[in-house]
Amino acid sequence: MRGSFEELAMPLFDSLYNFARWLTHDREEAEDLVQETFTKALKGFPSFRQGTNFRAWMFRILRNTFLTSRTGLKSGMTVSLDSEEGESAAAVTAETPESLLLAHSNQKMVQEAIEELPVIFREVILLCDVEEMSYQEISETIAIPIGTVMSRLARARNALRQSLTKKLQGE
Amino acid sequence: MACAAWRNKIGAYADGELSAEDMLDVGEHLRGCASCTADLLSRVQMKRSIQTAGKRFSPSLALRQRIEKGLPPQKKPARLWNWMATLAATCALLLIVSLTFYRSGASQQGRTFAELADLHVTTLASATPVDVVSTDRHTVKPWFQGKIPFAFNLPELGGTPFTLEGGRMAYLEQAPGAQLIFKIGNHRISVFIFQDRRDRRFAPGDTLSRNVTFNMETWAGDNLRYFVIGDADPGDIHKLSELLKSTAGS
Ligand SMILES: [Zn+2]
Secondary structure, X not given: OOOOHHHHHHHHHHHHHHHHHHHHOOHHHHHHHHHHHHHHHHHHHHHOOOOOOHHHHHHHHHHHHHHOOHHHXXXXXXXXXXXXXXXXXXXXXXXXXXXXXXHOOOHHHHHHHHHHOOHHHHHHHHHHHHOOOOHHHHHHHHOOOHHHHHHXXXXXXXXXXXXXXXXXXXX | OOHHHHHHHHHHHHOOOOOHHHHHHHHHHHHHOHHHHHHHHHHHHHHHXXXXXXXXXXXXXXXXXXXXXXXXXXXXXXXXXXHHHHHHXXXXXOEEEEEOOOOOOOOHHHHHHHHHHHHHHHHHHOOOOOOEEOOOHHHHHHHOEOOEOOOOOOOOOOOOOOEEEEEEEEEEOOEEEEEEEEEEOOEEEXXXXXXXXXXXXXXXXXXXXXXXXXXXXXXXXXXXXXXXXXXXXXXXXXXXXXXXHHHHOO
């Protein structure tokens, strides 16, 4: 039996909004983005293929809508990443400085660091660690191969770690 | 294989993305390698920090209503859930979940399990996993007296494949409790005991993860909440749970 659109979509409402805020940095824009996402998704629902991932589908609509928005176009999301595919996935060691463990409790610092990430890094990190999507779901959401998901995640985490280290040293 | 090569896999391990076979291999290496374990822990810590920091914005009620208004009206199903919730609350709750540490979902329940999984890993990675080292339940039990606000019973393990290694204090959301380490074969299992909280519901059937890193079983009895967690197979986790249950009330 197939769930109604509402049954499937409303449980994602909070997550979609959170993600939208992280993308847009703006409350009003995020609200518009979520609303537009729901409108588009409802319209497209009859063509949504059973057996494919509904959550990834919703997030993809939101992300694509964002990309074509004014903020999205300015966000540099479309900037090409050089030789991303060629990199080995998670070759970077975590090497968290001792002091970074303190950042565990320093939520504000982590939030700032995430905020400052380029949007293509911000989104993979949020989808993986906040939305807890699998690599496969992330790959479906942002339409890149799984290998690229892995290398991008590794680079994103590295960038975040460096930024946090810098912040901690600057304190 | 050198540690550098393992690190490639540890990232995916932390994300719960390894095949069962790779996961076993990595687990095996981690048990003998402090530096890779430290690497894993820092990745985990980072993931947890991001998870907490990343859940930042909540939508307004107005937006929710606006969106709901745009949806086609639907017939509400019978209130099956209320009935089930009542049933669940009156029965002893038994729950078997498989989880990775970090993929444990947004729910309160998921966070609790993630926290316990963290405690379990941290304990195993620590140089002194237990504060009271003893295979004798009659030594371990009194050690907790005066340290935690409740008493509990431990089963006689003679004739079972389990051995007790010792215990330590544990904290779950600032509430003190007991953590006991049991061993079966090469696997270590943590048993956590805390005072049960009425506001914590552990619903059966909540799938917490796509990947099996740990198996966990939880139940409540005599106002205590038990969690049994480890990388041992679900059958062993269950066996130990049953042993604990059989002595809990005695
Ligand atoms: Zn190693």
